[in-house]
Amino acid sequence: MIQIHTAKGEKASYFNEREHQICLMARLIEDGKTYWVAGGGSPMASILLAKKLYAPNAVYVTEDGVLAPEPVLPFDPIMTMVSSRAGYRALQWGTMNSIGFHAQMGYMDYGILNTLQVDPYGNINSTLLGDYESGEFRRFGGPGGADSIASLCWRTILMTDHQKRKFVPRVDFISSPGFLDGSEGARERAGLPRGTGPYLVLTPWALFDYEDRYLRLIGISPFVTLEQVLAEMSFRPKMADQLLTLETPTEEELTLLRTEIDPRGQVTITGDIGRWIMRREDGSFGPADEVEARGGDPNLPRSW
Amino acid sequence: MIQIHTAKGEKASYFNEREHQICLMARLIEDGKTYWVAGGGSPMASILLAKKLYAPNAVYVTEDGVLAPEPVLPFDPIMTMVSSRAGYRALQWGTMNSIGFHAQMGYMDYGILNTLQVDPYGNINSTLLGDYESGEFRRFGGPGGADSIASLCWRTILMTDHQKRKFVPRVDFISSPGFLDGSEGARERAGLPRGTGPYLVLTPWALFDYEDRYLRLIGISPFVTLEQVLAEMSFRPKMADQLLTLETPTEEELTLLRTEIDPRGQVTITGDIGRWIMRREDGSFGPADEVEARGGDPNLPRSW
């Protein structure tokens, strides 16, 4: 059973879907475990928030081999990795090779990733949309460290947007391995370490785990309906017997996120952050237009 | 053609065969090249002497990954490696793995080794005398770093005593590879790097190189005859057309060796150091008994 930390204090009245997703992810972080966090962005924001509120003894490492830093926040506008602020007061500075080998030896409990596309077996595409062989595609940057994170950590957690084009029956390109064709032992037959694989997928609308290596819906956000969730997927997931309701952010979470972790809004304002949501006094939800500005700098690119 | 540095200054009147061998080896050190030196003992004494007199830009590394130290002499009584005196003012401290990989990549020009036994193909035994399978043997410590030095350096130089039991038609155990069965390409067929192998063997009495991967006598010391040299070998080496005469030590060489490099005599007094030799005014040689004491401590074990 998935453990979710309980958020304390007042619920926030206004938030956007990205903020909601990050706060949820923070509540899913298990204390005292190791996390290999891909790049920066939402995964990094989530672990930082978790360490402040729910999992002070969670340990994270970055692709460039920084072990358990106490970073100076906010990060530099572009650089969430490699920079001196990101690596500040780590326990050890290693390299991509050294951290990769640590993960290869089983030292990393969880990996947290972003992705372009995911399929029912948790395979991840960050390479291209279209057809590789014919050359008819839109290309992206490649797996980066995601392939290793998805291969070597014990459990892979995916953060993605809840869109039909992201949840596809078959990813256009397996950049990083999920359960591959979904058959038992498929990962092991491909040379990957035994007992690893996809664990959760979290979108702003829904939380999934896997049953027999197939995506299963286990929770939805209170501001969407089950119909909406399923309508924005190109395949039908398995369904848990009981669906969790995913709690919306608290004021405390959002304050930390907006003032300490991402004050420039490079994760939570710039780019595709979903809708703004209003939480009414009675606990119901509605759309909110153009909520009070948070001072994000529109000239800054999205964090990576 | 082998290059031998010319020793300058007055020839020494009294020396022992070990001292003679070390001074000869020092004159064989090529300036500006890298040497991987096994353990301590004669190979280490030779490179240290060479750097003082003949090859100031020769670079040596040790098994524990010390690159180009400026050691504090003399070494500690037991420790020629790993210790702080041995690693002093190196350019880099690595590990046995790192230096092994450097050698594996071709960065080490020469290796210098001691051995128990050598055969006509330059195979080296430091494991046992006797028969491995039957258990009828006297066991020694094993190859240590010698196998890697003999495998990975471009050219292997062996220092050993001139004794019938050391020069054998077939070593009892190949601890470190020479030319194996002597056939062309035998090393490469065994997975060893192309173009490597035995280069010289130096005893207190004689110098050998290889012709078509078979040991060839190319020089003898002036205090022994060719007959003596051949009588103390269990096989007949090839013979060079002209035999070099191996010059005996100079006063300067011996002074450095005795006062700076090995003042306790752990390499040049303790253990099997061969005979003491007297060089007469007329340049002829004779035996010398119990020459003036050099102050070696008989309680100290031989250096390794």
Added chain:
Amino acid sequence: MARELEVLAEGQGEYHRVDPDGFREWVRDHKQRAMVPKLMSAKEAVERFVQDGDYIVYECNYIQRGPAALIREIIRQGKKDLWVGAKFTWVDVALLVEAGCASKLDVGFFLFGPVVDRAVKEGRVKIYEYSNVVMTNRIKAGAMGLPFIPVRSFGGTDGFKYSGAKLIKDPYTGQPITIVPALNPDVALIHVHQADIYGNARVFGTGISDVESALASRKVIISTEEIVDTEEIRNNPGITAIPYYCVDAVVHLPFGAYPGEMAGRYASDVEHVVEVVGATMRGFVRQYLDKWVYSAQDHFEMLDKLVGWRKLQEMVQRATIKEGYLP
């Protein structure tokens, strides 16, 4: 004997030639084992040690401690047909492609955009698929003098198909395992905090695979913020990252990582970085190159004319974190 050892699957991608014995011979014949001074200008280093068609590696360029000035010099000199080990790279691939310098990429990760997209679609650039860690593992294998190395990742991906990887039956466990070809690049470009004139170099902070790249590459160009005396190197042998004998050129390039950060010394030029990321994402790379690379004869002229002392000074002042970045 000759027991079978099955190859279960093989990628079909072209890969840089695996030749550990040839690499050893290169080392023997070209690397200086004596300590000889190697100080030279960026122009001379790139002219002498980067040839058209070379496989080049570098990392974190325009981010932190990247060899930014050396990459700009390669662009100025119009090198052609470079094969880029594009692991942990960023905007620089687009710069090299727009400048016509690169024609093959082993990916990794980099910041895509219209320029590279067009070049790939027009066949001017070929891509082979790996991941960042698989690439650094390949370089690690190269830095160990090996022909290949096993990895526990990458299996089952589509990237595998377009790579040089193979899936074999492990002769020890009997289980399937992926092996990848070692990578011995032709050229490594590495920016460091301190080096002596022989190439003994110190690096402070994390990195990706700098040390491995230095050891694994046939030609190694070090650019350094500061030249230190060899006596200083000898005072602390434990912090020497790169030994002199794998280095071919030492270039003294203060602010050589500009516009990226140099941890402990200067912060990044945020405006510049935002500009180049924008140019990459929107396809205005030519304009960026005209403004920042071709307009200056060298790194020093660029700093003088286009950046200025005031900006550099401000970058230095913003580098307030020193812990761990000083010898």
Added chain:
Amino acid sequence: MARELEVLAEGQGEYHRVDPDGFREWVRDHKQRAMVPKLMSAKEAVERFVQDGDYIVYECNYIQRGPAALIREIIRQGKKDLWVGAKFTWVDVALLVEAGCASKLDVGFFLFGPVVDRAVKEGRVKIYEYSNVVMTNRIKAGAMGLPFIPVRSFGGTDGFKYSGAKLIKDPYTGQPITIVPALNPDVALIHVHQADIYGNARVFGTGISDVESALASRKVIISTEEIVDTEEIRNNPGITAIPYYCVDAVVHLPFGAYPGEMAGRYASDVEHVVEVVGATMRGFVRQYLDKWVYSAQDHFEMLDKLVGWRKLQEMVQRATIKEGYLP
């Protein structure tokens, strides 16, 4: 597919089980990923983390920075059937064999003598043949999470025949290449200059394969000259050699390398070392153990009763070389 990949030759030696997936599961189930204090006595550490039959590694014992006090504790506790990774070892193998602790040796190198000779001939000790570097390469492979690693040495030797090595046809070059099984020891014993109570450890100077051994081993006991605060570790992350999460026990053992040297802190006790080398070479190991190991209840009693403050102080004063051994 299923192309053939020939195995050209195989050694016939027993080797420690190759099981990278099993090692991963051990790590997951036994290694603490949270920072928990691990400070304990040598007695407790050896009782808890060294079992009869374990494969143990350590290095440079009685030479420099060796885990001498931990080895003596193993002897005191009378552990049995240890399999020793005897690379860059010295007198300690004879001590372990005389004490009845060791029954298998992967060699490497060590100081032979009558005690081990007799044990081998009587079948009480089995020897498998490697070399120092092949052994450290095996541990390196273990520390990379791999089942095997290629090596360019060891081929053609007789040692190969009595080892776990194999000669295969390299699928990339077509040439023969030796592969050796990765080594994941059960126990690593490592003496360090500084560690915090969680196991984050600093080592100054050269070593053989300490860091690799720490990563590769199922159980890791660190003994340290000095306990430092974690804040101190965080002030210089670049010099952390061993991260806490592979460490199981931290034992504060000042003079823990005695009678060997601890570079930068104390010189060796030459008399003691001469005594133990003599005992090893002449076969008087039992007498040595009676005098120096069994006669004292623990390391501190040995220092107090048999060494004394004056001698320790003198060893400290002789350690005049400090360069590179301080943070």
